[in-house]
Amino acid sequence: xxxxxxxxxxxxxxxxxxxxxxxxxxxxxxxxxxxxxxxxxxxxxxxxxxxxxxxxxxxxxxxxxxxxxxxxxxxxxxxxxxxxxxxxxxxxxxxxxxxxxxxxxxxxxxxxxxxxxxxxxxxxxxxxxxxxxxxxxxxxxxxxxxxxxxxxxxxxxxxxxxxxxxxxxxxxxxxxxxxxxxxxxxxxxxxxxxxxxxxxxxxxxxxxxxxxxxxxxxxxxxxxxxxxxxxxxxxxxxxxxxxxxxxxxxxxxxxxxxxxxxxxxxxxxxxxxxxxxxxxxxxxxxxxxxxxxxxxxxxxxxxxxxxxxxxxxxxxxxxxxxxxxxxxxxxxxxxxxxxxxxxxxxxxxxxxxxxxxxxxxxxxxxxxxxxxxxxxxxxxxxxxxxxxxxxxxxxxxxxxxxxxxxxxxxxxxxxxxxxxxxxxxxxxxxxxxxxxxxxxxxxxxxxxxxxxxxxxxxxxxxxxxxxxxxxxxxxxxxxxxxxxxxxxxxxxxxxxxxxxxxxxxxxxxxxxxxxxxxxxxxxxxxxxxxxxxxxxxxxxxxxxxxxxxxxxxxxxxxxxxxxxxxxxxxxxxxxxxxxxxxxxxxxxxxxxxxxxxxxxxxxxxxxxxxxxxxxxxxxxxxxxxxxxxxxxxxxxxxxxxxxxxxxxxxxxxxxxxxxxxxxxxxxxxxxxxxxxxxxxxxxxxxxxxxxxxxxxxxxxxxxxxxxxxxxxxxxxxxxxxxxxxxxxxxxxxxxxxxxxxxxxxxxxxxxxxxxxxxxxxxxxxxxxxxxxxxxxxxxxxxxxxxxxxxxxxxxxxxxxxxxxx
Numbered sequence: 006x007x008x009x010x011x012x013x014x015x016x017x018x019x020x021x022x023x024x025x026x027x028x029x030x031x032x033x034x035x036x037x038x039x040x041x042x043x044x045x046x047x048x049x050x051x052x053x054x055x056x057x058x059x060x061x062x063x064x065x066x067x068x069x070x071x072x073x074x075x076x077x078x079x080x081x082x083x084x085x086x087x088x089x090x091x092x093x094x095x096x097x098x099x100x101x102x103x104x105x106x107x108x109x110x111x112x113x114x115x116x117x118x119x120x121x122x123x124x125x126x127x128x129x130x131x132x133x134x135x136x137x138x139x140x141x142x143x144x145x146x147x148x149x150x151x152x153x154x155x156x157x158x159x160x161x162x163x164x165x166x167x168x169x170x171x172x173x174x175x176x177x178x179x180x181x182x183x184x185x186x187x188x189x190x191x192x193x194x195x196x197x198x199x200x201x202x203x204x205x206x207x208x209x210x211x212x213x214x215x216x217x218x219x220x221x222x223x224x225x226x227x228x229x230x231x232x233x234x235x236x237x238x239x240x241x242x243x244x245x246x247x248x249x250x251x252x253x254x255x256x257x258x259x260x261x262x263x264x265x266x267x268x269x270x271x272x273x274x275x276x277x278x279x280x281x282x283x284x285x286x287x288x289x290x291x292x293x294x295x296x297x298x299x300x301x302x303x304x305x306x307x308x309x310x311x312x313x314x315x316x317x318x319x320x321x322x323x324x325x326x327x328x329x330x331x332x333x334x335x336x337x338x339x340x341x342x343x344x345x346x347x348x349x350x351x352x353x354x355x356x357x358x359x360x361x362x363x364x365x366x367x368x369x370x371x372x373x374x375x376x377x378x379x380x381x382x383x384x385x386x387x388x389x390x391x392x393x394x395x396x397x398x399x400x401x402x403x404x405x406x407x408x409x410x411x412x413x414x415x416x417x418x419x420x421x422x423x424x425x426x427x428x429x430x431x432x433x434x435x436x437x438x439x440x441x442x443x444x445x446x447x448x449x450x451x452x453x454x455x456x457x458x459x460x461x462x463x464x465x466x467x468x469x470x471x472x473x474x475x476x477x478x479x480x481x482x483x484x485x486x487x488x489x490x491x492x493x494x495x496x497x498x499x500x501x502x503x504x505x506x507x508x509x510x511x512x513x514x515x516x517x518x519x520x521x522x523x524x525x526x527x528x529x530x531x532x533x534x535x536x537x538x539x540x541x542x543x544x545x546x547x548x549x550x551x552x553x554x555x556x557x558x559x560x561x562x563x564x565x566x567x568x569x570x571x572x573x574x575x576x577x578x579x580x581x582x583x584x585x586x587x588x589x590x591x592x593x594x595x596x597x598x599x600x601x602x603x604x605x606x607x608x609x610x611x612x613x614x615x616x617x618x619x620x621x622x623x624x625x626x627x628x629x630x631x632x633x634x635x636x637x638x639x640x641x642x643x644x645x646x647x648x649x650x651x652x653x654x655x656x657x658x659x660x661x662x663x664x665x666x667x668x669x670x671x672x673x674x675x676x677x678x679x680x681x682x683x684x685x686x687x688x689x690x691x692x693x694x695x696x697x698x699x700x701x702x703x704x705x706x707x708x709x710x711x712x713x714x715x716x717x718x719x720x721x722x723x724x725x726x727x728x729x730x731x732x733x734x735x736x737x738x739x740x741x742x743x744x745x746x747x748x749x750x751x752x753x754x755x756x757x758x759x760x761x762x763x764x765x766x767x768x769x770x771x772x773x774x775x776x777x778x779x780x781x782x783x784x785x786x787x788x789x790x791x792x793x794x795x796x797x798x799x800x801x802x803x804x805x806x807x808x809x810x
Contacts, residue, residue, distance in 0.1 A: 006174055006196055007037055012203040012347075012370060013192045014038040015179050015215050018049035019155065019355050021207035022162035023363030025171050031367040034170035037199060038163075039192070041178035045159050046289040047209040051325040053232055053270055054155045054356040055250060055261060057094055058147060059110045059121050061411060063739055063752065064377045068361025070119060073149055075360040076158060083168065085161040088154020092262070093249035095124075095133055097310075098143040103255050105464040106410050107145045108788020109740065116741035116749040116785075121147045133248050135240055135313045150250055152261055153356055162363075178286075182218045188344035203370050205347045210284045210328050212336075212350035221340055223384075224391040225351050226400050227284065227328040229277045229293055231300055232270030234263045235317035241265050254408035256306040260314075267314050271303030272407035278397070279326050288326075295322040327353065331391055331399035331420070333407070335362065336384040338369060341560035348384050374529035378686040385557035390444035395420040412462040413737035414667070416440045416449065426490050426582055427645045435663060438469065442491045443554045450476060450665040464787055465734040469667060470758070476668040477760040480631060481801075484588030485664035486652050489630075489637060490645065491553040494577045498546045501569025506539060506547055509566050509707050511691075511700040515541040521611045521626060525685075525696045526562055531711040532687040533694055535559055536679075540613045540626055548613075548624060548639075552681040553578065566707055582645035584652060585669075587635025589807065590659040595636060597655045601625075603636075610809045619651030630669060632676025632799075633807050674766050675759040677726050677799030683738060683755045684724060684768060693720045693770070722751065722770040727784065728800070729756075729793040731765035734786050741785045742771055742793075750775040753784060762800040767793070 011033045014021045017040025025038045040046070056073050060066045076087045098104040114121035124146045126138050132146065163173055174196070181193040182204050192199045208215040216223045241248065242265045250261035258271045277299070280288075297304070297319075308315045330336050330351035335358070340346045347370060349362055365375040380386065398420030416439070422429070424444040433439075436452035438460055450473050452458045461467045479485055497506055506514045512524030521540040528534035535558075537551045551559060556578060568574055586595055592603050601608075601616040608614065613626045621644045629635030640648050656662055679685050684694060691697040691712065700712065729736060736756025743749050751771030759766045767784060776782055778797035783790035802808065 006199070007035070007172060008197065008199060009035070010037045010199050010201045011035045012205055013190070013199050013201040014205040014207055015192070016040065016207035016209055016211070017044040017173065017175065018047055018207065018209045019045070019159050019162070019359050020209070020349050020352055020362055021205070022159050022166065023359040024205055024207055024349060024366045025173070026162040026166040027363035027367035028370070029166045029169035029171045031371050033367070033371060036171045038166070038171065038173045039177045039179055039194060040173070040175050041211070042289045043175060044163060044173070045156055047211070048325065048327055049155050049159055049209070049355070050290060051292065051323050052155050052356060053152065053259070053268060054158070055152045055259065056357045057150050057252070058119055059114065061106070061110070061739070062381060063113055063117070064379060065358070066113065066119065067117065067377065068365070069357045071364065072358055072360030076153055079158070079161040079165060083161050083164040085164045086154070086157050087161050088157040089151070090153070090247055091149050091151035092247040093132065094147045094150025095129060095136070095249050095251050096145040096147065097141050097251065097253045097255070099140055099253070099255035101142070102410055102412070102463055104143040105787045107143055109785060110788070111145055112741045112785035112788045113739070116752060120149055121145060133251065135248065135311050136251060137310055137312060146249070152250070155356070158356065158359070179215065179218070182215070184219065184343065190345065203345045203347055205349065205366070207349045210288065210326055211286070212328065214283060216348070219343060219346055221343065221346070223336055223348065223350055224331050224387050224396040225328050225336070226281060226396055227279045227326045228400065228404050229279050229296070229324055230272070230327045231296065231322065231324045232268055233297065233322045234268050234320045235266035235314060236320045237265040238267065238313050238317045240313050241267070251310070253310055256303070256310060257408050258303045258307040260307055260311060266317055266320060267311065269304060269307045269314065271300040272404055273300045273303055274405045275299050276401060276404045281397070293324040295324055297322060329353065329400040329403060331387065331396050331403070333403040335382050336387070337362065337365070337379065337382040338384050339561060341385055341557050372529065374687060376530070378688045380555070380558065380682050383558060385560070386554065388444055388557050390423050395423050412464060415462045422446045427642055428488065428582065428649050431646055431649065432488070432663070437663070437665065440666065443556060445491045445553070447491045448488055448663065448665040450667045451663050473665070473667040473671065474758070474760040476664040477671045479660070479662060480588040480664050480668065480672065481633065481761040482589070483660035484586060484590040484594050484656060485661055485668070486656055487585040487587065487664045487666070487669055489585045490582040492583065493551045493553045493556040493559070494581050494639065495549040495574065496546070496577050497549060497572070497574050499569070499572030500545055501572035502545055502547050505566065505568055505572055505574070506549070507704055507706065509563065510537065510539065511706050511712070513701045513704060514539055514547070517541065518543055519613050521613050521628065523699055525691055525699055526559070527691070527706065527708040527712045528687040529708055529711055530687060531708065531715040532689055533685040533691060533696060534562060534687050536681055536685050536696070538626070538628060540624070542613070542615065542624065555681060562707060580642055581639050582642045583637060583639040584649065585629055585631070585635055585637050586652060587629040587631040587633045588661065589634060590661060591635050594652070594655050594659050594661055597658070598651055605810060619648060621648045621651070623648070629808065630678060631672040632678060632801055633672070634810055670755070671757040671760055674755055674757040674768060675762055675799065675801035677768065679724070679768070680755060689722065689770070690715050690718065690720070692716070693722050694724055720773045723773050725769060725771055725776070726796045726799060727767040727769065727782070727793040728796055729765040729767055729784050729786070729791050731786055731791050735765045736767040736784055736786050740767070742769055743783045743785070743790065744775070745781055745783065750782070759800060764800060766800070
């Protein structure tokens with residue numbers, strides 16, 4: 006066994022073997038995989054191994070299509086069969102909401118030239134004559150859908166990796182992973198130790214235990230999961246061809262052909278956890294006792310849809326473990342707190358995603374960043390707050406509602422609240438309806454007396470649409486008070502603070518106390534990894550404000566630049582609360598509470614000052630994400646309630662009141678302001694998002710060379726704004742954009758109704774040169790074309806006069 010390696014992959018299941026294969030394929034041949042038992046032990050060997058291409062996330066759809074195509078390439082490359090069956094998949098919609106979901110996915114498929122389209126009942130009955138299509142509103146067909154052989158695919162990845170020089174050692178448990186001062190690791194096993202540049206935790210059911218060796222806690226918990234295979238069904242035996250699989254997610258089961266019978270699986274409401282405190286080390290190829298009573302309701306719905314299934318007995322039952330994250334998506338990427346420790350844990354649709362995960366993992370380790378923005382998979386989306394209680398509650402919700410639609414703007418309540426600010430109870434009494442942001446509860450909108458305090462969900466406008474409009478108009482006409490405590494806030498202090506910030510960020514840092522700047526953070530491929538406001542509070546002290554949900558994500562960038570001696574960097578997000586007071590009467594409101602001069606001459610735009618408001622010391626920044634006149638006020642968390650009460654009382658005197666984040670979304674879209682993870686992403690270059698003007702290339706900064714390598718490239722995509730003819734639903738993000746002749750040219754990044762300008766609006770990207778201001782296009786809201794026109798300027802205050810008045 007090697008004593009040194011570029012990477013050691015821990016875990017010989019489907020994902021570990023895929024990562025090993027892709028590392029070798031990308032040029033790292035000095036790589037090793039360690040498996041405590043046989044390959045496929047744990048969850049891989051008993052998986053149903055269904056494959057499908059479409060997903061609500063466009064990037065995940067891309068990766069799933071890559072995976073499906075890869076299996077045939079693997080067979081040709083290695084000679085190892087993957088057991089590929091691709092008779093297609095039928096997707097059924099029983100409800101209007103499911104129809105909306107499928108039609109939107111079909112529109113995305115046209116956008117990306119993926120093979121997924123609607124078929125009529127006659128064609129569906131020809132494809133699968135055993136299905137009763139009564140009550141089905143819409144049927145989509147994916148010709149490449151199907152299933153593979155779990156052991157065959159895993160063996161093919163392993164064979165491909167070995168052919169490229171990788172080593173695989175079975176029956177070699179890892180007993181310790183020890184971090185070294187130079188960022189490398191020593192991986193200890195009974196057969197010897199390996200010093201490695203990277204550790205990859207792909208340990209499946211044992212992901213928690215492997216992570217704990219490195220001092221890392223992962224929010225994961227296993228459950229039992231069952232499916233069964235029927236005896237031979239005569240109608241299938243006489244068919245002479247393989248039948249497509251059936252995705253009837255409203256029925257809460259999945260169904261496909263297996264041999265000459267059917268495989269039927271379910272995610273039952275009465276779910277069951279397993280190994281909550283840790284996965285037994287001696288577990289491997291075992292199964293749990295059958296418990297079909299738990300999935301009886303799901304089985305009956307499947308039998309009603311395919312009556313022939315009722316005629317066959319049960320040939321075998323598989324009841325095995327799966328391990329889940331709180332949102333059922335993989336925990337993926339380098340652990341921000343550790344050096345060179347990569348995680349790929351908690352994978353559910355592994356056989357649809359294994360190739361894509363392996364490819365992105367190899368890109369991330371070898372090239373420093375994946376080629377696609379996958380923040381929705383990034384393990385950094387969870388922090389220390391995602392403990393066992395939260396994880397268990399969320400996994401229970403995810404498992405028991407596995408096929409429930411994730412609606413736009415939906416906020417599920419399981420496991421909450423986790424983290425609250427001092428003003429939480431006060432806001433609750435005021436009628437606040439809360440959302441979750443990196444563990445924090447924050448007000449989405451405020452219900453008036455007599456209005457429901459629980460929001461409905463769906464693709465069309467919901468019960469919060471009216472109250473949010475009330476808040477948005479109030480702010481534009483008078484003023485509003487927005488809780489911005491969940492913004493990430495950092496303190497950089499010491500003699501090297503300015504130099505360090507200049508070495509991290511692309512813009513030049515403020516040289517005068519009381520001045521602020523906006524600055525991008527550049528990624529490894531020259532794209533936008535973040536956007537921040539930096540304020541100089543003193544000669545040797547700065548305040549940095551960024552995206553709250555990306556706080557752990559951004560740790561990777563901050564720690565990559567060493568701090569000068571005597572200089573400190575620390576997060577103050579938990580210590581500080583804050584409010585944005587914005588609107589044409591915001592100055593009048595605040596002036597009632599402070600003796601400081603807030604006039605435009607004394608306190609201009611993009612300036613800051615430490616002042617006292619209603620007896621509370623605050624850092625006041627003359628900025629506002631609403632695009633209106635306004636100030637951000639940041640105070641100690643202990644003073645949040647006192648400051649809030651004073652602001653609300655003074656606000657009532659000028660017609661102002663509380664405003665939630667839903668209204669803030671509408672207001673910033675009206676103004677055309679981009680938002681990180683929507684408009685701003687590592688996939689987009691600064692010149693494509695109009696942030697290149699903030700980059701100072703006459704100084705050094707993090708990933709400057711990567712930016713210079715793309716800086717002169719013409720924009721591939723252009724950030725645009727649309728006014729959309731929409732009556733009962735607005736764009737939310739991800740909807741494809743087409744020319745009138747049906748040619749796909751882009752997609753929406755953000756959407757909202759602009760209550761003040763009285764237009765349904767969308768921001769998005771189109772291929773450079775395909776459309777200009779004034780051109781007509783269509784946007785696939787609800788999967789159906791809605792007329793839209795490109796705007797030359799944001800509809801609200803395009804010249805920025807109110808912001809600077």
